[in-house]
Structures are given as C-alpha cells and as structure tokens.
Amino acid sequence: MAPIEQLNLDFLRTKKLPHIWCPGCGNGIVTAALVRAIVRAGYDQRDVVIVSGIGCSSRAAGYLNFNTLHTTHGRALAFATGLKMARPQLKIFVIMGDGDCSAIGGNHFIHAARRNIDLNAVIINNYIYGMTGGQHSPLTPLGKKATTAPLGTLERPFELLELARGAGATFGARGIAAQPRQLEQLIARGAAHKGFSVIEALSPCPVAYGRRNKQGGAVEMLKAMKENAVSVERASNMDAQALAGKIITGVIFTREAPEFCELYYQLIEQESKKNSN
Amino acid sequence: MPDVKPVLMQGNEACAEGAITAGVRFYAGYPITPSTEIAEYMAEKLPRLGGVFIQMEDEIASMAAVIGASIGGKRALTATSGPGFSLKQENLGYAIMAEIPCVVVNVQRMGPSTGVPTAPSQGDVMQARWGTHGDHPIIVFSPASVYETFYLTIAAVNLSQKLRQPVVLLLDEVVGHMREKVLIPEMGKLMVEKISDQVPPDWKPYDDKGLTPLVPFGSGHFYHVTGLYHDEFGFPTGEPAVVSRVLDRLHNKLEQYRHEITFTNYIGHKEPRVGIVTYGCTVRSARAAVKKAYWQNRWPVGLLSLQTIWPFPDKEVEALARQADIILVPEMNRGQLVGEVERSVRGQAEVVPLNRYDGEMITPDQIMEQLRRWLP
Ligand SMILES: Cc1ncc(C[n+]2csc(CCOP(=O)(O)OP(=O)(O)O)c2C)c(N)n1
Ligand code: SF4
Numbered sequence: 157m158a159p160i161e162q163l164n165l166d167f168l169r170t171k172k173l174p175h176i177w178c179p180g181c182g183n184g185i186v187t188a189a190l191v192r193a194i195v196r197a198g199y200d201q202r203d204v205v206i207v208s209g210i211g212c213s214s215r216a217a218g219y220l221n222f223n224t225l226h227t228t229h230g231r232a233l234a235f236a237t238g239l240k241m242a243r244p245q246l247k248i249f250v251i252m253g254d255g256d257c258s259a260i261g262g263n264h265f266i267h268a269a270r271r272n273i274d275l276n277a278v279i280i281n282n283y284i285y286g287m288t289g290g291q292h293s294p295l296t297p298l299g300k301k302a303t304t305a306p307l308g309t310l311e312r313p314f315e316l317l318e319l320a321r322g323a324g325a326t327f328g329a330r331g332i333a334a335q336p337r338q339l340e341q342l343i344a345r346g347a348a349h350k351g352f353s354v355i356e357a358l359s360p361c362p363v364a365y366g367r368r369n370k371q372g373g374a375v376e377m378l379k380a381m382k383e384n385a386v387s388v389e390r391a392s393n394m395d396a397q398a399l400a401g402k403i404i405t406g407v408i409f410t411r412e413a414p415e416f417c418e419l420y421y422q423l424i425e426q427e428s429k430k431n432s433n
Numbered sequence: 434m435p436d437v438k439p440v441l442m443q444g445n446e447a448c449a450e451g452a453i454t455a456g457v458r459f460y461a462g463y464p465i466t467p468s469t470e471i472a473e474y475m476a477e478k479l480p481r482l483g484g485v486f487i488q489m490e491d492e493i494a495s496m497a498a499v500i501g502a503s504i505g506g507k508r509a510l511t512a513t514s515g516p517g518f519s520l521k522q523e524n525l526g527y528a529i530m531a532e533i534p535c536v537v538v539n540v541q542r543m544g545p546s547t548g549v550p551t552a553p554s555q556g557d558v559m560q561a562r563w564g565t566h567g568d569h570p571i572i573v574f575s576p577a578s579v580y581e582t583f584y585l586t587i588a589a590v591n592l593s594q595k596l597r598q599p600v601v602l603l604l605d606e607v608v609g610h611m612r613e614k615v616l617i618p619e620m621g622k623l624m625v626e627k628i629s630d631q632v633p634p635d636w637k638p639y640d641d642k643g644l645t646p647l648v649p650f651g652s653g654h655f656y657h658v659t660g661l662y663h664d665e666f667g668f669p670t671g672e673p674a675v676v677s678r679v680l681d682r683l684h685n686k687l688e689q690y691r692h693e694i695t696f697t698n699y700i701g702h703k704e705p706r707v708g709i710v711t712y713g714c715t716v717r718s719a720r721a722a723v724k725k726a727y728w729q730n731r732w733p734v735g736l737l738s739l740q741t742i743w744p745f746p747d748k749e750v751e752a753l754a755r756q757a758d759i760i761l762v763p764e765m766n767r768g769q770l771v772g773e774v775e776r777s778v779r780g781q782a783e784v785v786p787l788n789r790y791d792g793e794m795i796t797p798d799q800i801m802e803q804l805r806r807w808l809p
Contacts, residue, residue, distance in 0.1 A: 172668060201655070202651060202652070202653040202655075203651060205650050205651070207501075217657070218657055218659070218668060218669060221655055222655055223650035223651065223654075223655055223656065224655075224656075224657045224658070225501070225504060225650070225657075225658045225659075226657065226658065226659035226660070226661070226669075227497065227527065227660070228497070228523055228524055228527050228660060231493060231494070231497045231524065234489065234490075234493065234494035234495075234497035234498050234501070235497045235498065235500060235501040235504075236501060237487070237489075237494070237497075237498050237501065238459070238461060238487075238497065238498030238499060238500065238501025238502040238503075238505070238509070239501035239502060239504055239505045239650065240501075240505075241459070241485045241487060241498070241502060241505075242459055242485060242501065242502035242503075242504075242505030242506065242507040242509075243505035243506065243649070243650065243651050245651065246505070246650065246651050263490050263491065263494070264490065264494055264497075267489075267490040267494070420480075420485070423480065424480045424481070424483055424484075427480055427481050428481070428483060431481060
C-alpha cells in the first residue's frame with residue numbers, strides 16, 4: 157500500500173491538539189480521512205464548513221481549521237440546512253455519531269434525505285453512545301451489550317444506508333476506519349455528488365463498546381473490521397450465506413434527483429425575472 | 434411619495450411585515466395555531482424578495498435552521514405557539530450561549546399542553562424567561578396592538594443583531610389575530626446599519642471588550658461556534674475563570690444596553706393612588722379603564738404598560754410604587770409577572786393581582802370594579 161501522504165496542516169487546528177479522544181479511538185482516523193477528502197475535492201478553505209452534533213465524534217469539528225459549528229445533540233443537519241439555504245456556495249460536511257444521527261436526529265436525517273439538500277453527512281458509526289459511556293444506539297447490532305442493555309440489546313438496528321436510500325438520499329457509501337484510504341475516496345465522491353450524500357464510517361470504540369463485547373483492543377477491532385470488509389464489487393458475486401456478518405464497503409447507491417437548494421434559488425430567480433419584466 | 438402609508442393589517446401580518454422591513458430574509462417554521470399566518474405571509478413574500486422560506490419537519494429543526502441561517506449572514510426569524518415554543522427551547526439556549534442573533538415569535542395560546550389552541554392567554558411569560566435551561570439572560574417583548582407589533586418586531590430584529598442575542602416576541606392571540614391600522618414606513622427606512630459588514634482588524638468572535646459583530650461563515654474568518662463554554666475564539670473550555678466570565682458577559686450586555694432594550698409607557702395621573710402595571714393585550718383593557726377613571730372621572734389612576742417584560746423593567750415599576758399606594762397587576766394567567774412587580778416594589782406599595790384564565794380577555798369593567806375598591 158502506498159504511504160498515506162502528510163495531512164494538510166492548514167486544515168487542522170494543531171494548537172487544539174492533543175484531542176480528547178481515548179487511545180485507540182477511530183474518530184481520529186475518520187477525521188484525517190475527511191481532511192484528505194477535502195484536499196482531494198480541491199475546495200477553497202473559506203467555502204468549507206464543518207457542522208457537527210454532540211458526541212465524541214462530533215468533537216472533530218473543533219480540530220478542523222474551517223468555519224466550524226458544533227451544535228446540539230441530533231440537530232446538526234437542521235442547523236446545516238438553514239446555513240446551506242442562507243449561503244448556497246458553502247460546502248458543508250456534517251459529522252454525526254450513530255446515536256446523534258439515527259436516534260435523536262433521526263427525523264432530521266430522513267428529512268434532509270427527502271429534500272436531497274446538498275450536504276455531506278459523515279456518520280461515524282461506533283455502534284454505541286461513546287460520550288455518555290456505552291449505552292446502546294439504534295445502530296447497535298442485535299444481541300450486543302451496552303450499559304443499558306447488559307444482557308444484550310433486543311432491538312433490531314437500522315440499516316442506515318437503506319434508511320437513507322428509502323428517505324430519498326442520492327448518494328450512500330460505507331467505509332471503515334481500518335481502510336482510511338478508501339474512506340477518504342468515498343467522502344470525496346460524496347462531496348462531488350450534488351445532493352444529500354451519506355457516508356457511513358465504521359469506527360472502533362474500544363472503550364465503550366469493544367471492551368464490553370469482548371472484541372479486544374483497538375488493534376483487534378480494526379483487524380476484525382478489515383477481515384470482515386467486502387467491497388461492493390466483490391459482494392455482488394457472493395450469495396447471502398457468504399455475505400452473512402460481512403461489512404459491505406464502497407458506494408452502495410447513487411442516483412440523480414433535483415437538489416433542493418438549487419431548485420429553490422432557481423425558483424426565486426424566475427420570480428424576480430417575472431417581477432422585473 | 435409619502436414617507437408612511439396607513440395600512441389595515443392583522444397582528445400576525447404586522448409581525449411578518451415588520452420583520453421584512455427590518456431586513457429579515459430567512460424564515461423557518463412549523464405550522465401551529467394561532468401563529469400560522471406569520472409563516473404563510475413569509476412564504477408568500479420572502480421568495481419574491483430573494484429570501485428563504487422553509488417549512489421544517491418540526492419546531493426543533495426550525496429553530497436550528499434559523500440559527501444556521503443567521504450564522505450564514507441572513508437575518509432570521511421563526512414563529513410558533515406554546516407547544517412549539519416548548520420544542521424550541523434547547524436551541525434557543527444554544528443561540529443565547531453562542532450569541533447568534535435571531536427572533537423567536539410565540540403567539541401565545543391557552544396551555545398547558547394542547548390547551549385551547551384558539552383562546553388567548555398570557556401563560557408563557559415565565560417560560561419565555563426561563564424555558565431553556567441554565568442561568569441565561571433573555572429579551573422578551575409583549576406588544577399591545579398591531580401597531581406595536583410592527584415596531585417591536587423591527588426593534589427585536591435590530592437589537593438581536595446589535596447585541597447578538599435572541600429576542601422573543603410574545604404576542605397574545607388577540608393581538609395576533611386582530612386587524613388595526615398601522616403606519617408603514619417605506620421599505621428600508623427603519624433598518625439599522627448592518628454592523629456585521631465591517632470586520633474590525635483584531636476581530637474575535639467572542640470579544641470580552643464589548644459588542645462584537647458576527648462575521649458570517651464563508652467570509653474567510655475561521656472560528657468555532659459551540660454551545661459549550663468557550664474562549665474568545667469560540668473554543669471549548671471548562672476553566673472556571675472563563676466560564677464565569679462568559680456568563681457575566683451575556684448578562685452584562687443586557688444590563689449595559691438596558692436603555693435601548695427597555696420599552697415602557699405611562700399614561701394617567703401624575704401622582705396616582707392606584708397604578709396599573711400590565712402588558713400585551715391586557716394593556717388595551719387597562720387603557721380603556723384609565724380613560725374612564727382618569728380622563729372622565731379624574732380619579733388618581735395611572736397605567737404603566739410594559740412592552741419589554743424581560744429584562745423586567747424594575748426601575749420603572751419602582752418609580753411608580755413610590756407614588757402609588759396600590760399597584761394592580763392584571764394578567765391573563767394565574768399570576769406570573771406579578772411576582773416580579775412585587776420584587777421591584779419592595780414593599781413601597783400594596784401589590785394586588787387581577788387574574789383571568791378562562792380563555793377570555795380581562796375586560797375594562799373588571800379593572801374598573803377593582804379600582805372602585807380604593808377610589809370613590
Ligand atoms: C438533548 C440531549 N440529550 C442527551 C444528551 C447526552 N448525550 C451526549 S452525547 C450522547 C450520545 C453520543 O453517542 P453518539 O451519537 O453515538 O456519538 P459518539 O459519542 O459515540 O461519537 C448523548 C446521549 C445531550 N447532550 N443532549
Ligand atoms: S468513548 Fe469511544 S468513541 Fe468516545 S473517545 Fe473513547 S473510544 Fe472514542
């Protein structure tokens with residue numbers, strides 16, 4: 157594998173480091189992949205905005221050297237919607253945890269998808285509520301343990317990308333912290349896509365999830381993640397049995413549909429022309 | 434062209450029109466009686482003015498979108514009623530903490546809960562003060578007429594921009610739905626200078642030195658916005674000295690600009706024996722009572738109407754209490770602002786509440802009946 161190039165330090169607030177994350181946390185890997193994706197996309201620094209919710213993962217916003225907006229738990233997409241509509245030229249990345257996005261923020265998530273507004277949602281899915289110490293989230297796999305499911309959760313998890321697709325999102329991809337190069341490419345592709353893009357980044361939380369579910373430390377978790385990962389291309393040649401328990405990575409879906417913000421501004425431009433005629 | 438034109442409008446329309454006059458170009462909301470006309474008016478007007486109207490999935494999202502738009506440099510407003518106002522509280526607190534200008538209109542209806550959606554009530558006075566958690570400051574206006582609604586909305590937008598502080602406009606259902614004459618100035622006449630256009634060279638987003646403009650995202654000044662306690666550049670901190678300084682700054686802004694925030698009005702006898710203190714639509718009945726009692730009967734009666742209810746105009750109320758023996762406080766609730774009146778009066782007069790909470794307005798007769806207890 158080619159070595160990963162130096163991170164663009166202009167895009168990081170290095171003075172704010174060290175970060176608050178635990179040793180072995182995957183949040184840093186995903187954040188670095190995001191920075192490289194922004195470099196890859198070639199955006200002007202002043203046009204990029206990072207919006208985040210509340211959780212360990214959402215703290216990433218504070219370390220990124222752009223205009224950054226750390227909002228309330230679950231509401232990042234709603235803040236981002238207002239911001240995008242007010243300033244359409246902005247390139248907005250919305251970082252959320254699995255709980256932030258799919259539990260308390262679930263309503264905003266499906267409505268952002270429905271509108272197909274040009275936002276790039278990056279969901280750092282560690283299968284757990286990390287910040288509050290390991291409660292189960294709507295993405296915790298069935299049977300896994302959490303402080304609020306000591307005997308294993310009985311709740312069926314969402315399939316996040318299926319939910320996004322069903323709600324109207326036009327780009328959905330999944331990457332893993334164990335393959336940061338691919339993750340970077342996926343985020344960059346999501347950014348290039350016009351419309352609501354959803355990138356699910358699976359990431360280890362050894363402290364609040366791995367330990368309780370006997371998955372070993374960060375290294376073991378990353379290894380297992382990598383071993384279980386199957387690219388969409390390979391997966392298309394595998395049957396259901398072979399795919400059981402696998403993590404499918406890559407662009408899961410992409411399609412074209414009108415983008416909300418552009419539609420809105422086209423409409424008001426037409427109106428102003430009508431009025432000036 | 435005349436400078437002003439008289440227009441017959443509804444209170445909710447006047448609110449929307451006032452907002453537009455003050456430069457509001459972003460509205461996000463969720464329908465709820467009796468505030469919906471504000472959203473409908475904005476939906477009609479804003480796209481034609483190059484502005485943004487968006488109906489969000491709920492009031493939480495509406496509040497969030499308004500804050501997001503404000504950070505993007507648009508003057509932004511949202512309107513709702515009790516149940517929606519409850520939902521907005523968390524993000525309203527965020528706007529206070531992060532010092533993001535915005536205006537939140539609550540056209541009050543009778544609560545608690547779904548209550549009587551179409552009945553007037555002044556039940557959200559304390560919620561407007563303390564609805565969001567934490568020891569925060571807040572500015573709340575309560576207009577008595579369509580005319581006042583128009584001008585107080587403009588003041589709300591401008592003050593919110595200047596102080597980087599959310600302003601709540603507490604309308605009464607009666608005011609929101611009544612039609613009255615308003616004198617509308619020509620577009621743009623009342624707008625304050627757009628302070629956020631000028632960025633001082635040593636700009637910090639949260640400067641302890643005093644008022645500092647909000648520089649919109651996308652203009653090349655990179656900073657952080659958070660609901661956590663933060664330093665002058667917006668970065669999270671839990672350092673005790675900084676934490677208390679931030680909270681002090683939030684409160685000090687309002688104290689320092691009290692003279693610009695506090696709107697009250699006195700009519701009646703110069704040395705009243707009975708002073709009435711009230712706000713919102715109840716002012717109308719009190720005014721009618723004072724007309725009769727003072728202008729017709731020459732009773733020593735006066736009315737202090739409060740257009741600003743938070744921060745509470747304690748000095749003005751105390752000044753009245755130094756004259757009057759009795760302070761009568763009519764409110765369409767079980768007694769909310771009366772506690773503040775009592776606190777401000779400091780025993781210098783007897784404070785008497787007059788409450789009604791059956792979904793009907795307090796009438797001038799009801800007030801007259803009270804006045805007769807102390808006067809001929
Ligand atoms: C309204 C509200 N409810 C609850 C919380 C407490 N809280 C903070 S973070 C969090 C969950 C975080 O989990 P997740 O979104 O999965 O992110 P992670 O910490 O795992 O990155 C919760 C419940 C809060 N801050 N606000
Ligand atoms: S609790 Fe988990 S998600 Fe949070 S910083 Fe620690 S390892 Fe990361």
